[in-house]
Amino acid sequence: MDKFLIWGGEQLKGETPTSGSKNAVLPILAASLLAETPSTIVNCPWLKDVDTMVEILDAMGVRVQRTFEGTLSIDPGPLASHEAPYDLVRKMRASIYVLGALLGRFGKATVSIPGGCVIGPRPIDLHLKGFAELGATIEQRCGYIFAEAPELVGREIFLGGPQGSSVGATANVLMAAVKARGTTRITSAACEPEVVDLANFLNRMGAKVSDAGSPTITVEGVSELHGVEGYEVIPDRIEAGTFMTAAAVTHGDVTVTGAEPAHLQSVIAKLSEAGVKIEMHNGDIHVDATGDVGPVDVVTQTYPGFPTDLQAQFMAVATLADGLSRVVDKIYPNRYMHVMEYARLGANITMDANSAIVRGVEHLSGAPIMASDLRASAGLVLAGLAAEGETTVLRVYHIDRGYEDIEEKLARLGAKIKRVKSN
Ligand code: EPU
Numbered sequence: 465m466d467k468f469l470i471w472g473g474e475q476l477k478g479e480t481p482t483s484g485s486k487n488a489v490l491p492i493l494a495a496s497l498l499a500e501t502p503s504t505i506v507n508c509p510w511l512k513d514v515d516t517m518v519e520i521l522d523a524m525g526v527r528v529q530r531t532f533e534g535t536l537s538i539d540p541g542p543l544a545s546h547e548a549p550y551d552l553v554r555k556m557r558a559s560i561y562v563l564g565a566l567l568g569r570f571g572k573a574t575v576s577i578p579g580g581c582v583i584g585p586r587p588i589d590l591h592l593k594g595f596a597e598l599g600a601t602i603e604q605r606c607g608y609i610f611a612e613a614p615e616l617v618g619r620e621i622f623l624g625g626p627q628g629s630s631v632g633a634t635a636n637v638l639m640a641a642v643k644a645r646g647t648t649r650i651t652s653a654a655c656e657p658e659v660v661d662l663a664n665f666l667n668r669m670g671a672k673v674s675d676a677g678s679p680t681i682t683v684e685g686v687s688e689l690h691g692v693e694g695y696e697v698i699p700d701r702i703e704a705g706t707f708m709t710a711a712a713v714t715h716g717d718v719t720v721t722g723a724e725p726a727h728l729q730s731v732i733a734k735l736s737e738a739g740v741k742i743e744m745h746n747g748d749i750h751v752d753a754t755g756d757v758g759p760v761d762v763v764t765q766t767y768p769g770f771p772t773d774l775q776a777q778f779m780a781v782a783t784l785a786d787g788l789s790r791v792v793d794k795i796y797p798n799r800y801m802h803v804m805e806y807a808r809l810g811a812n813i814t815m816d817a818n819s820a821i822v823r824g825v826e827h828l829s830g831a832p833i834m835a836s837d838l839r840a841s842a843g844l845v846l847a848g849l850a851a852e853g854e855t856t857v858l859r860v861y862h863i864d865r866g867y868e869d870i871e872e873k874l875a876r877l878g879a880k881i882k883r884v885k886s887n
Contacts, residue, residue, distance in 0.1 A: 618685050712757055723749050
């Protein structure tokens with residue numbers, strides 16, 4: 465298990481590129497199963513989670529090849545199985561995306577039920593409700609979901625849950641609906657850019673999806689889809705936001721290139737509120753945090769609200785801000801595993817029900833800390849970059865799931881960070 469050694473206190477400076485979006489490419493890879501002809505995806509980030517999705521496709525008989533840097537070719541022609549086994553699904557919840565794609569392709573799917581998750585309960589009831597409303601029979605036994613639909617039939621499907629819309633349920637139901645007979649209307653649909661990217665990919669395959677990005681998505685079912693040549697995945701807004709936040713926590717001056725500022729409006733607004741100067745030029749976002757960085761209240765919401773996947777990173781900024789910040793996660797009300805780790809670095813954070821009250825301190829001081837999930841580990845790395853002395857971040861395999869070359873990218877900005885093998 466690798467760990468990071470970080471010697472904090474360097475102001476990050478320079479330019480860093482944005483990789484393709486993890487949360488966009490995962491459903492797109494699953495959607496490629498809907499065709500019988502090959503697709504190629506460009507700007508595909510090389511991440512553990514992408515490896516896992518490739519392993520799942522491979523186990524089902526799909527031929528997947530990384531043709532050259534960032535390009536993945538998927539040939540679903542030889543797809544022989546409609547089953548995704550526990551051994552692979554347990555590694556990554558997004559494996560559940562193959563359920564919608566297999567239902568759309570074969571009218572049949574057997575997928576292991578994803579297990580627990582450290583960021584809180586993550587049910588899949590809305591996914592299953594959507595499939596059932598399209599006409600699938602769903603059975604759950606022996607840890608598996610058995611879904612079957614001799615014919616999928618379009619209809620109106622409400623996908624609102626207790627936390628609002630669901631990204632995963634919207635994407636999954638969309639993948640089945642594109643092959644359903646007639647019209648499907650998904651209401652309370654997730655508006656996240658990753659859903660729009662999936663819809664764009666499906667449309668390039670020959671699907672008829674309209675109004676993705678709005679709360680009501682309409683799908684006219686088609687009987688056949690084809691592969692897509694050279695589909696370019698959107699830039700990863702969470703990676704870009706993480707580097708913008710890294711600039712803020714180190715009082716740095718960083719330009720994040722190749723991003724999509726329109727996807728980062730809430731993040732830009734919050735950093736500006738904290739006193740960080742931000743300028744945009746096409747896809748470049750210049751973050752100048754060399755002045756004072758003030759406290760900031762953050763409440764995570766569905767898009768276009770502030771993303772839960774940047775909550776831990778913003779909390780790292782709040783630990784050193786001049787004043788009191790409040791951080792509330794409305795999407796995952798228990799996503800606070802990083803709080804105790806920040807406390808080990810000297811942060812002053814108290815939990816009040818499901819809110820974190822963060823009183824900025826003068827300094828953090830380096831210590832060994834342990835990553836618990838992907839985004840929390842990014843937050844810990846950021847806090848380590850700002851802390852005085854040496855910080856060791858253990859279990860960085862979490863970060864490898866979703867950040868491409870993070871230590872190289874940070875080092876190029878001047879961070880003192882090194883990956884070492886841990887026992
Ligand atoms: N929910 C339900 N029932 C469902 C599905 C979701 O109640 O059937 C609830 C969840 O428990 C949660 C809320 O709805 O409280 C939102 O969950 P959503 O389904 O939108 O999340 P997801 O699709 O499982 C994706 C990202 C997450 C990101 C969330 C929220 C991928 C692969 N994952 O998860 O990303 O936090 O949307 O934006 O796209 C990450 O990248 O680190 C990550 C966790």
